[in-house]
Amino acid sequence: MKDLSKVNNPYGDDKVIDACSIFGMMDTAGRRFPGKDIVRAIANMHIRGNGLGGGFAVYGLYPQYADQYAFHIMYLSREGKSEVEAFIKQRFRLLHAEEVPTQPTPAIVNPPLVWRYFLEVEPQQCDGQSQDNYVVDRVMEVNTKIEDAFVFSSGKDMAVFKGVGYPEEIAEYFRLEQYEGYLWTAHGRFPTNTPGWWGGAHPFNILDWTVVHNGEISSYGINRRYLEQFGYHCAMHTDTEVIAYAIDLLMRRHSLPIEIVAKILAPSFWSAIERRPPAEQELLRTLRQVYGSLLLNGPFTIIIAHHGEMIGFTDRIRLRPLTVGVKGPVLYLSSEESAIRLVCPDLDRAWIPTGGEPIVGSLERPLVPQEVEVAGGGNIRC
């Protein structure tokens, strides 16, 4: 059996309490851009973290391997690596493997080895199961059964870079300036205990889903027990992991759109539901009745991303901050407005959404300039 204390935080706490900075940036027109801006933006919120975790998710990262599952795997020992590689060869068709390039960074001490693999699933390997479900099961297997190994990310044409350090240090270490993507999210972490474990940093990932999260989920205990009924085992015992699995369950397995998912994770109050038109009342009530155990209670802001979409929202009474900025087709989500203004001083619009209201950036519905009425009459294009 795997020593889970190496996977979990060493204190074996049920969850890690943390507070953080988060930032997301997406070009809804689908153009790829380098990571320079997001690194500056997240570095601007340096004091919201304490150097015990930073990370990035990038989408549109590997156009040359766009149809292969890109596994980023962290190793704490050579044995872990050889065991995982044997496992991979047995369970997948391996197209390419290489070490993730890094550069020596003074602040990064004792980093684990990180490799990436581009994989395909042969039809006979998944035996009737969908490829995605097959991959999820294999990721769970590596994370819970193989010593000294942990899958950072497992989606196609995307990856997660993360570790122990401030986010700007992690960016330097993994040389993020060399990558481009159309959607980036970032996270700087302030855990109130010291896990010192690279897998515990954000973003959390399963397939191409990632979550960055600022907050503490007071409903963690029941969220986790609910998800266990559906076969999700929270190996890392963090709030964020619970959110990632909840999203996977609701969007991938229950095929619900993100607007509905937001109504499950941060639902309206019963009294507000009663003020909606009858058909909507019926829907909102049913969602709460059926998915009440997935209500995320307590303060949080999250940014969820997958291919083609980035979504941010807060808890239903907005106990943690979220600011939205728009410039042309680019959507910014941030803990602090200053970080957005730093990288884009001439925003078209910036605002603070209400509690639980999802802000969605989508390739399918790119942001278009809109006419806005301004005080004193007349319209401006923005």
Place this chain on the structure above:
Amino acid sequence: MKTYLPPKFIVERDPERCIQCQVCVNQCAFDTHYYDAEDDEVRSRPDSCVGCHRCVLFCPTQALTIRRNPLDYRENYNWRPEVIEDIIKQAETGGVLLTGMGNDKGYRIYWDHLVLNASQVTNPSIDPLREPMELATYLGRKPDRVEIDRDYPGLKTELAPQVRIEVPVMFAAMSYGAVSINVHESLARAATEAGTLWNTGEGGLHPKLYEYGNNTIVQVASGRFGVHPKYLDVSRVVEIKIGQGAKPGIGGHLPGEKVSAEVSMTRMIPTGTDALSPAPQHDIYSIEDLAQLVYALKEATNYTKPISVKIAAVHNSAAIASGMVRAGADIIVLDGLRGATGAAPKIIRDNVGIPIEMALASVDTRLRQEGIRNQASVVISGGIRNSGDVAKAIALGADAVYIGTAALIALGCTLCQQCHTGKCAWGICTTDLALTKRLNPDIGARRLANLLRSWSLELKDILGGMGINALESLRGNRLHLRGVGLNETELEILGVRMAGS
């Protein structure tokens, strides 16, 4: 036969204060006080006093004190006074000892070994006076998932009947006949005011209470008393009673003296006959029989009402509960070791069943392991004393609780355990018209509604302190509990960690 039973209580009357008004003589239902006309003096025979304190509270000059008779037998841990006296009673009567209320023995009360959490620094607590705080709960079967169409709102999933309660506390089953009509009316009106449910128990529903049907759970028990189409139609939930925590495996016996004209009409049995509920339901000898009754009731009510099934918490409750859910129960009720009764054999009440905390924890865990927890709501009862117990029960996994004893205390009950005698001096557990009119339903309803209001305010404080603003985030959230003074096996069954860990 000369009785060897010593008086349990000492009745003291302060001659300085007593004005010979004879209020105590009228108030005592056990004939302890009497008026001696010759001496123009009120006197007492303490041997019949049960310690109900009715006379103490009603004496206009506060002349009375009731104290426990010290009964200083030679000390013996094994042969305690209660043990000795039970033997004496049996030697003098040759019968099964009957008693009322719930198990009063020293079994561990796990609620007292569980403590709740609160937020500090890393997340904010929420002030219920300034922020919304939601206690509303929907009882009934929930599907595994919701399906929707592309066009908003486009809900495709149709839910089984759901019943909304504004506070997760309902009034437990207490049958008309065991308790008086005024108790039923007080419960019905308070439940209606508070937006929760009350339960008729197994003795039918008096027609004058049909108007409260929307807040009424009607019971179908082994005696089938008072079960007819109208009874099912007016109700909100139908509950099949398999067992009761105070007397698992034992039927009921309402003595003929309590079967008055009104009781007879409601129960549909002749006046003055004993109302006997068989120990089992004679059409349920197995789980598939239960499924048949569940579906017979669903058919009879046209699938418009949740069907609840109530059992006593016994050793293998978890497996039984799983069977009940699979048999179609929309709500399952577990009644624990401390559950009360209007009359039960004392030896059963005091020795059979398991603590509700353990039953609840194991049932909730088991249903989750089997992935069917969403298919039924879980309600518990038996010894819930305050909102702290309620919060702990919710955190262990209950959807709601029933309160019986606590509700009766609100109405005046002092737990004298004489319910089975039909002489309840507080007019609760009796059908004697002179006694029942002591409980005014206007006042009774007020007291009960007040109790529910207090508990809901306290529950909101508890939730707010944890930084939670909806009850569903506490439900089954055992991380908000810690154990104190429990061993490892107990913690494991409860699924709770030790305080400090």
